[in-house]
Amino acid sequence: MKTLIGALALCALATAAAAQDKYTTGVDGTFAPHAFPKLGGGIEGFNVDLVEELRTRLGAEIELVATQWSGLLPGLAAGTYDFISAPTTITEERSENLLFTEGYLNTDFLFVVKAGTEEVTDLKQFAGKTIAVNKGAVYDSWARGLADEIGWTVESYGTNADAIQAVLSGRAVANVAGNTASAWAAKQNPQLEISYLHSTGLVWGMPLRKDSEALRQKLETAIECMKIDGTFAEMHEKWFGFTPPEGAAAVTPLPGWGQPGFAGYVDDGHEPSC
Template sequence: MGVAGAALAQGAPLKTAVDGTFAPHAFPNLQGGVQGFNVDLAQEIGRKLKREVTVDSAQFSGLLPALQAGTYDFIIAPVTVNKERAENYLFPEGYLNTDFQLVVKRDAPEIAKLDDLKGKVVTVNRGSAYDTWARGLEKEVGWTVESYGTQTDAVQAVLSGRAVANITGNTVAAWAAKQNPGLKLSYLHSTGLVWSAAVRKDRPEMRAMLETAIECMKQDGSLAKIHEKWFGYAPKPGSAAATVFPGAGVPDMPGYDPAARPAGCS
């Protein structure tokens, strides 16, 4: 029985969660639920595995602790895969590249380098990779980092003048600037990292199911359709959204298994 067949046999709904303030990846809809790239991604994973997937919304800082506590089967909110996280969680292959970008007020001076923010206040979403990165540079850059429970509040602090810039993912930054004429994009920091779904280390079978589902989405074009729906353009050749990686997991990260996997797409 293949991975999808095993998933169908188990039958129980899979539980996952997003940060519902992280547009365009997850944000409120008019019906009182959440919509966005990662919500569609979760539902397509469910279709590939022939399993119902329920998507909760909560602050990002609480998602990984809830996963560890067994509340969720996996976390579909964008989780940046870095060495520290890969040592503590299992990840299927990445579905999007992620770079860090600054969002500033439209009339603010252009930020050409991080040193331009010496003595300034920047905001981040609490518990995110941007939070960790920015705090790690506090002494070197000389900025003050303020963490907010939601990405919406972190951006609002820039609009209100309480901070000079918000540090977030490039897709989220582009969406914020597109939706708000008072904002613009500024300095881009290339990371070489990807976003993936987080799984507890004692659930290798869950990682295997997600790996197959994500690979199938790349192969049949369903991931590209979701990408174009929310970002307005197709995945670029060679990007994580368009590339099926060998083995299981994120190459060059702890937990990666280079062994060849059987084809699981029907």
């Protein structure tokens, strides 16, 4: 009888462990180069590759759902998703309500210009120039807020693709957007090249619910190992066209759990290792 009870207990534990190794995550399936439709069906992108790496490293079954960005964080709160794999900027407000892994990519502003354009090392070199932006995006309000200081003219377009077309046609000298989207645009079009990078000091991390400490540690351990063994650098080169610089979030594992300086960060002596 004891043997039978012991076997049943082990079976129950194994079943519970298996259940814990099944997760659901979500991405915005229209945000290239992070997740976007591919020919023949399905999606591809940096964050799709990231989820595939997590499946392997965690030995877990992870269902990846592509949906609209607006539904991701509410879906996380409602329990539809266990974590979000779409790029999510870690902010003070979000960290008060969500648990974040450490950052894995910097979220900066990057200018795109025509190939062969003079190198820009200071924003004031854009004085007297026209800058094209996606109407209503954070880059739109940021550029307009600097219009008097820099002396540039800001033109807004319905989509960022239209703003980039303005650069190609000569209606604007540069387009400014998110660093990864801009790098992808330049990688896809040999008539373009990346230019000035404005650092925001912010990073993208993976949000979870506040009660998901154990899962955060699993995800973060995998993320740290991907930084240490060069996997993130390879993915960065593949999707963005350049190697992340020294000190970038993609190659810098951090001690503790979470992003230092934000709510939810735990400094328990943990040091990244594989």
